Amino acid sequence: MTLLRSYVSGGWRTPSGEGTPLHDAVTGEEVARISSAGLDTAAALRHGRAVGGPALRELTFHQRAALLKALGSHLREHRAELYALSARTGATRTDSLVDVDGGIGVLLGYASKAKRELPNATVHVDGAVEPLGRGGTFLGQHVCTSRRGVAVQINAFNFPVWGPLEKFAPAFLAGVPSLIKPASQTAYLTHRLVELIVSSGLLPEGSVQLLCGGAGDLLDHLTEQDLVGFTGSASTAQHLRTHPAIVRNAVRFTAEADSLNCSVLGPDATAGTPEFDLFVDQLVTEMTVKAGQKCTAIRRALVPRELLGDVADAASARLAQVVIGNPAEESVRMGALAGLEQREEVRRSLKALLEAGETVFGDPDRVNVVGADAERGAFLSPVLLRADADSPQPHEVEAFGPVATLVPYTSTEHAVELAARGRGSLVGSIVTADPAFASDVVLGAAPWHGRMLVLDRTDAQESTGHGSPLPALVHGGPGRAGGGEELGGMRAVLHHMQRTAVQGSPDVLTAITGRWTPGAARTTGEVHPFRKHLEDLRVGDSVTAGPRTVTPEDVEHFAEFTGDTFYAHTDEEAARANPFFGGRVAHGYLVVSFAAGLFVSPEPGPVLANYGLENLRFLTPTFPGDALTVTLTAKQITPREDQDYGEVRWDADVVNGEGASVAKYDVLTLVAKKNR
Secondary structure, eight states: OOBOOEEETTEEEOOSSOOEEEEOTTTOOEEEEEOOTTOOHHHHHHHIIIIIHHHHHTSOHHHHHHHHHHHHHHHHTTHHHHHHHHHHTTOOHHHHIIIIIHHHHHHHHHHHHHHHHSOSSSOEEEEEEEEOSTTSSSEEEEEEEEOSSOEEEEOOSSOTTHHHHHHHHHHHHTTOOEEEEOOGGGHHHHHHHHHHHHHHTOSOTTSEEEOOSOOTTGGGGOOTTOEEEEESOHHHHHHHHTOHHHHHTTOEEEEEOOOOOEEEEOTTOOTTSHHHHHHHHHHHHHHHGGGGOOTTSOOEEEEEGGGHHHHHHHHHHHHHTOOBBOTTSTTOOBOOOSOHHHHHHHHHHHHHHHTSEEEEEOBTTBOOOBSSOTTTTTOOOOEEEEEOTTOSGGGTOOOOSSEEEEEEESSHHHHHHHHHTTSSEEEEEEEOSOHHHHHHHHHHHGGGEEEEEEEOTTTTTTOOOTTOOOTTSOEEESGGGOSEEEESHHHHHHHTEEEEEEEEOHHHHHHHHSSOOTTSOOBOOSSOGGGSOTTTOOTTBEEEEEEEEOOHHHHHHHHHHHOOOOHHHHOHHHHHHSTTTSSOOOOHHHHHHHHHHHHOOOSSSSEEEEEEEEEEEEOSOOOTTOEEEEEEEEEEEEEOTTSSEEEEEEEEEEEOTTSOEEEEEEEEEEEEOTTO
């Protein structure tokens, strides 16, 4: 039988000993054995820091994003074999799509966001420049740089593909190598995933490692530059948080833990309404997808007291239609739990829940199974319970399987109170067609939730559902859910970086950030910056043009031509009465248009297009008779890795004859490379 190897310190390592058997969740057959005996975890961390980290830090954000995209495409070509292994974890085809395709989608999603939101550089500038002195010579700027450690990622058994990739993608973008530690029950699927990643040859050596089996002394060797990302039980998270090395070195630690998520049915969503049907469908889906083994699954269905019977009947009817068994059977819609131990754990939790309620549907000790042995496989019937709102168990006990509890509420305030009794959840949902009710519940319950979904007939067709985290949004929650929100969009990337406040002169900040800082030196020459290809442009390249005097006729023509006859531009007496102006003023957009006419180099050349303005502010009124001068400075240059052009951000400063800025903004252009 296969003994799973670990990929550490630059190669595949076979552990010593026979290892612990891992079983097929459907048939009970042995799939592989797992152990970490004899593996040098300290050496693995050193390898990540010494080899993987430097290789990643040589790449820009965009180059890392391109590798993530290529890796996603590579894994797509191997989905069939990942699906086959996924079925052995008890997953149906739909479950595998969520796990495998969802994980690949995370890679592609982060790659896309990075190209849009991060520079083609190795340093991320966080926020605006902070003036620290009156003269503009002493400034502050927050910058984010890659930490010099390893991101240790301890994953749960329920998503052996999506879980690791969810953590790996932002760490990789941040320039931090990953050490993946999968949960043992389904580690054979994560093992194959990492085999595919390594064999692709796409990623720098040391940027990803795999440790199968127990963590051993891994955490003992953590330093202040390392990070730990954990998914699992709240009790294990608490134990890890207090590990001496994590406490001593203030290791950055984030956890995604137990979560008694709720879904609230609005009082308006009575039987027969689309929202009622959506609520029941969502509840049954969350109970049965991945056999309810999702940290985001609905555990508490909060229902108006008068609708409790209707929901119980409708949900029971839907659950009765769910075919349970071997995922290889076409008719099967719910597979097995991850293993027999997990099934017994769910049964123990059910006993506690039944102390406070009664069964509406299902029997935890009996289940009809198609295409498999119900006892050899880890099968369990979906179980829907009903309990009083005041009973503590539904708000304290999580049965991590196909189990949910109907809980009645009597008012909006009561629903919010019950939602909060979960003491911190990853996600809550409200199903209603009443925006006022939705608003009251969201704003009341938001402090206890990391994400909230409002589902109604309008968004139902596009909604990804209660239990689907998305790479663009926060995935985490307060309190019991782990206390984190780092996994989501650029927050996840920046979580793996160090934010540092840098103080210095404009020239120093420009050198550090790679962006021109107001007050820094400019470079002017005989060649207009618009005549330079991307490779020849430098941050600080500048042109000053003007002056151009604004006449009353200009203002009148602009008003008539555009239809913007706002009184401040057309009525001298009314404009004089305006406390901001004291007389007729030029349109702000006239000022911007004149500035463009001044700084443009009109002949065909490297500048391909102007694709927008950002941060436009009108600072001083422009009056007829004012002479305008504009200075345009190359602020940021971003080559596109896969295109024959790049983006250039220009600082535009328009001043009047007295030197006062009347408008400041950024001009965005696309500029050709030489060999396009």
